[in-house]
Amino acid sequence: MSIAKTTTTAGSGPKPHHHAHHFESAEHEFSAAKLGLWVFLSTEILMFGGLFVGFFIFHGIYPEMFKEGSTFLDWRLGAVNTVVLLLSSFTIATSVYYAQKNNQKAVVLNLAATIALGAVFMMIKYIEYASKIEAGLLPGQLFSYEAAEAANLGLYFSFYFCMTGLHGLHVLIGMGVMAWVLKRAINGEFGPGYYTPIEGIALFWHLVDLIWIYLFPLLYLVE
Amino acid sequence: MHGAHSHNYLNHEKGLWSWLTTLDHKRIGVLYMISVFIFFFIGGVFAMLIRWELFSSGQNIVSPAGYNQLMTFHGAIMVFMVIIPGIPAFLGNFFLPLQIGAKDVAFPRLNLLSWYCLMVGAAIAFMSLFFSGADTGWTFYTPYSIQTDTGTIWLVTGAFVMGFSSILTGLNFVVTTHKLRAPGMTFWKMPLFVWSLYSTAILQILATPVLGITLLLLVAERVLGIGIFDPALGGDPVLFQHFFWFYSHPAVYIMILPAMGIISELITTYSRKTIFGYKAIALSTVGIAAVSFFVWGHHMFVSGQSEIAGIIFSFITMLVGVPTAIKTFNWVATLYGGSVRFDAPLLYALGFIFLFTIGGVTGIILATIATNVHFHDTYFVVAHFHYVMVGGTLMAIMGGVYHWFPKMFGRIVDDGMARITFVLIFVGFNVTFFPQFVLGAMGLPRRYADYPVAYEALNKISSIGSWTIGLGFLLALYVIIHALKRGEKAGDNPWGARTLEWQTSSPPPHENFDKPPVVTAGPYEYR
Ligand code: HEM
Numbered sequence: 159m160s161i162a163k164t165t166t167t168a169g170s171g172p173k174p175h176h177h178a179h180h181f182e183s184a185e186h187e188f189s190a191a192k193l194g195l196w197v198f199l200s201t202e203i204l205m206f207g208g209l210f211v212g213f214f215i216f217h218g219i220y221p222e223m224f225k226e227g228s229t230f231l232d233w234r235l236g237a238v239n240t241v242v243l244l245l246s247s248f249t250i251a252t253s254v255y256y257a258q259k260n261n262q263k264a265v266v267l268n269l270a271a272t273i274a275l276g277a278v279f280m281m282i283k284y285i286e287y288a289s290k291i292e293a294g295l296l297p298g299q300l301f302s303y304e305a306a307e308a309a310n311l312g313l314y315f316s317f318y319f320c321m322t323g324l325h326g327l328h329v330l331i332g333m334g335v336m337a338w339v340l341k342r343a344i345n346g347e348f349g350p351g352y353y354t355p356i357e358g359i360a361l362f363w364h365l366v367d368l369i370w371i372y373l374f375p376l377l378y379l380v381e
Numbered sequence: 382m383h384g385a386h387s388h389n390y391l392n393h394e395k396g397l398w399s400w401l402t403t404l405d406h407k408r409i410g411v412l413y414m415i416s417v418f419i420f421f422f423i424g425g426v427f428a429m430l431i432r433w434e435l436f437s438s439g440q441n442i443v444s445p446a447g448y449n450q451l452m453t454f455h456g457a458i459m460v461f462m463v464i465i466p467g468i469p470a471f472l473g474n475f476f477l478p479l480q481i482g483a484k485d486v487a488f489p490r491l492n493l494l495s496w497y498c499l500m501v502g503a504a505i506a507f508m509s510l511f512f513s514g515a516d517t518g519w520t521f522y523t524p525y526s527i528q529t530d531t532g533t534i535w536l537v538t539g540a541f542v543m544g545f546s547s548i549l550t551g552l553n554f555v556v557t558t559h560k561l562r563a564p565g566m567t568f569w570k571m572p573l574f575v576w577s578l579y580s581t582a583i584l585q586i587l588a589t590p591v592l593g594i595t596l597l598l599l600v601a602e603r604v605l606g607i608g609i610f611d612p613a614l615g616g617d618p619v620l621f622q623h624f625f626w627f628y629s630h631p632a633v634y635i636m637i638l639p640a641m642g643i644i645s646e647l648i649t650t651y652s653r654k655t656i657f658g659y660k661a662i663a664l665s666t667v668g669i670a671a672v673s674f675f676v677w678g679h680h681m682f683v684s685g686q687s688e689i690a691g692i693i694f695s696f697i698t699m700l701v702g703v704p705t706a707i708k709t710f711n712w713v714a715t716l717y718g719g720s721v722r723f724d725a726p727l728l729y730a731l732g733f734i735f736l737f738t739i740g741g742v743t744g745i746i747l748a749t750i751a752t753n754v755h756f757h758d759t760y761f762v763v764a765h766f767h768y769v770m771v772g773g774t775l776m777a778i779m780g781g782v783y784h785w786f787p788k789m790f791g792r793i794v795d796d797g798m799a800r801i802t803f804v805l806i807f808v809g810f811n812v813t814f815f816p817q818f819v820l821g822a823m824g825l826p827r828r829y830a831d832y833p834v835a836y837e838a839l840n841k842i843s844s845i846g847s848w849t850i851g852l853g854f855l856l857a858l859y860v861i862i863h864a865l866k867r868g869e870k871a872g873d874n875p876w877g878a879r880t881l882e883w884q885t886s887s888p889p890p891h892e893n894f895d896k897p898p899v900v901t902a903g904p905y906e907y908r
């Protein structure tokens with residue numbers, strides 16, 4: 159966000175960070191960035207909110223269909239993924255903590271661990287998707303599983319793929335941004351005086367985690 | 382630091398590239414101005430063609446299918462590319478930081494990105510024309526939008542991308558308003574234009590993502606056939622309408638709230654009187670924004686929603702009239718006893734009050750279930766929303782452009798000519814759209830390429846009116862270009878206004894103020 163690099167902050171980070179000309183200080187810039195992030199997260203919640211509302215409406219109309227649909231999901235894989243994401247939320251939070259404590263190595267390690275955990279999540283997701291696609295458990299029109307009991311079972315899988323797909327896309331984007339933050343962390347750009355990008359990606363990652371915490375019981379544990 | 386008039390944001394850097402990569406909110410505002418003007422011209426040409434086709438009964442210049450395309454692109458361009466970015470991203474971008482005494486918006490890069498989102502989104506939307514266009518209307522209702530084999534998907538995708546532009550602007554404005562106010566500028570000292578942009582920004586942030594997911598699902602519906610909106614697969618087309626209006630009703634306040642903000646500025650400046658009921662106006666802005674999330678069902682009285690839901694939506698919709706009326710009475714009370722100067726911007730503000738009142742009152746008529754059943758999807762609705770969107774928002778844009786032009790470009794607009802544009806647009810507007818109330822009451826449905834001969838006379842009047850509006854806007858364009866080239870040099874504060882943007886030079890320097898301002902008084906301390 160820095161445009162004209164005019165002033166230097168008193169931050170004790172390893173490399174001094176320059177705040178943009180229209181802020182008074184690095185703290186001022188940090189607080190604005192953080193507010194911006196929260197606002198951004200609220201847009202994410204509203205976007206997913208639309209899908210959740212749709213899910214609840216159709217779940218209310220076709221409880222049997224949703225129940226049958228969920229029996230095709232492997233709750234154990236879902237549970238493993240929940241643990242994986244929770245762990246990754248912990249590592250990213252730890253990374254922020256070490257940035258504040260100016261422990262460069264721990265910042266890098268924890269960021270890398272978070273990316274790795276994200277990759278594990280996506281791998282398990284891939285295994286799940288592959289088995290669904292093979293069985294013809296696909297959205298709407300593409301649904302071709304023969305032995306379905308409920309009519310229009312494809313609708314359940316429309317929600318399954320839309321919700322987990324959009325969520326998975328967020329995991330991938332989060333991993334991408336984190337790779338960029340990791341590179342900057344390796345360059346030693348962060349410290350107690352400046353760690354906005356880590357804080358930002360951490361907040362984003364927590365939200366992605368939180369959404370999964372709702373998706374898991376809704377999709378896998380339908381009663 | 383800067384010489385007052387010699388060094389300003391316009392000549393701070395040179396060349397096209399410096400404009401396309403600029404991070405200065407003022408230059409980004411100018412980029413938005415140019416693009417919105419161009420889109421408005423294109424949308425306007427489509428409007429003229431629509432009115433030409435409707436000049437007489439029978440087929441005149443386009444086929445019925447071609448008519449549907451004209452109608453769809455006219456609506457989509459005017460809504461997504463003109464009125465939504467029109468005030469916040471153009472005038473708001475330029476003046477929000479100046480009015481709160483900031484050097485820029487909080488996130489200049491996101492600000493530039495938002496302009497590129499609009500450009501890319503618009504390009505995608507226009508791509509549709511190479512894939513046999515789109516004919517769903519700007520509302521993209523299912524099931525038709527799933528079945529029609531035109532390039533609707535391009536237009537939908539374009540609208541999705543343009544949504545990001547709106548979200549980024551809103552995000553920037555919320556953070557800027559919270560974090561970058563000059564010392565002494567408390568919330569209760571902010572100009573009312575800032576209040577309105579702030580409320581609008583909250584709507585942009587909370588409503589647009591819902592449109593995003595809706596359009597995404599529509600794209601998935603067309604590409605994959607996911608069935609969420611398709612009854613054959615267990616889905617529900619009415620759900621689309623709910624999602625769509627959950628965004629698009631607040632969106633009509635994205636269009637009108639900033640316009641009301643401009644009107645507050647104009648009324649107080651040109652009557653040289655402290656605005657009457659500052660707090661009431663500010664709070665009613667926030668009130669309208671809040672209520673606007675709970676009224677979307679008034680577009681769906683005949684879509685099969687339950688009667689109870691209909692009654693509740695009807696009641697809440699009428700509540701919107703209360704804060705709206707509060708504003709109107711406050712504006713009129715400000716004018717009362719003021720030393721009113723009938724410059725062109727004030728004429729536009731008065732035009733706004735007159736036309737918007739008609740638009741709002743007919744909104745109440747539409748919000749009444751019994752009358753809605755008769756008027757729904759007739760020309761009465763067309764007239765209603767043109768009275769609020771053109772009579773309201775566009776009047777405010779015109780007034781705002783003439784008011785702030787000297788600040789933006791350091792030159793004076795020929796006020797006599799500007800007043801002529803007002804007369805042409807105002808008269809033309811009423812001649813065009815008032816008959817449509819009558820046509821609607823007579824039962825003429827909207828969105829048809831043809832009509833029975835019995836409706837011809839009023840349609841002719843309407844088409845003649847549209848030429849007058851067209852002429853008015855062309856003249857307005859000429860007035861602006863003329864002022865850019867030949868206009869006399871403007872002083873820093875030609876209108877004697879009190880808000881901060883008038884305390885810096887015209888045009889403002891790169892960082893807005895030579896000395897960071899310190900605020901001690903309210904924004905409208907005239908007398
Ligand atoms: C007092 C305030 C208002 C009330 C009570 C109101 C009420 C309504 C109602 C009930 C309808 C639905 C009519 C129907 O389709 O049967 C409607 C349509 C519409 N209104 Fe308003 N309205 C108000 C202000 C506005 C404003 C400020 C705008 C925009 C700047 C606006 C734009 C529209 C549009 C675009 C439609 C038509 C949507 C379509 O079907 O294409 N309205 N209004």
Ligand SMILES: [Cu+2]
Nearest residue numbers: 630677679680
């Ligand atoms: Cu509405």
